[in-house]
Amino acid sequence: MNLTHAPLRAATGAFILNSGLTKLGADETTAQQLHGFASTAYPQFKDIEAGRFVKMVGIGEVALGTALLTPKVPSAIVGTALAGFGVGLLGLYARVPGLRQPGSIRPTEDGVPIAKDVWLVGAGATLGLQGFLNGTKRAARRTARKVGSAAETAHDALPF
Template identity: 55%
Template sequence: MSTLSERLWQWPLRATAGVYIVDSGLNKWGADGEAAKQLHSWASATYPFLNKLDPQQFAKLLSAGEVMLGGMLLTPFVPAGVAGLGLLGFGAGLLGLYFKTPGMRRPGTPFPTQEGIPLAKDAWLVGMGAALVLGGSDGPGATGAA
């Protein structure tokens, strides 16, 4: 079992992403009809299987998922690797929106247009998730010994 000081490296990543994601989820919980339709339309354009959901149902599920993920990141007893996998998957899903939405990237490059910057920043969530997964609970450069 690692000591607290060996695990401190992960808390700036977990707190930054966790607080932001919880806030985002809470703000979506009471989404009105128009906001829910917009969220649903955007997500289902990239992920067509989401068309099966009602926009309000989608907004509630997205909200609950974000609050759960943010809570996992902010809960000390949830292992870094587990929280990191959740963050990695969530960030990858958001990057799917970035890569598949027309006009978000400069032609022929992975780099964002001005309009794409808000989605491109989700690459940071992927990086943070990967760091948590790779570092596990023992931290960067750990030997893996318990």
């Protein structure tokens, strides 16, 4: 993990981990509300029992939050997961009626708590891209050193 990623990973990781732990302790009323909200945007969730659905979401959030807080998990991987999570939340914003002003992408008062999750997509994309590009640069440097070393060895082996 790049040290400059630590503040972003810590802030998002702690927030998402807390959200997941809260969902794991959700009561039936909260589970019904969250399930109904998600099922409006993603009808494929309608057939899943509300308590089970919220538990699955909670486990996913705990896993993502923990991965963000774990320095050994590469930023390219955890950033991609974070961006995907954020895109899923923005899907709620785009599909649930009443969250956007009519004919606009601007949020209503009710839509602001979901629309603000766009920062998750940006944070995830930043971590993912920087992690991938930094890894690519490191791999290129290692390859260049190996090629240089092999060329030097081959040169030294020449009989003349």
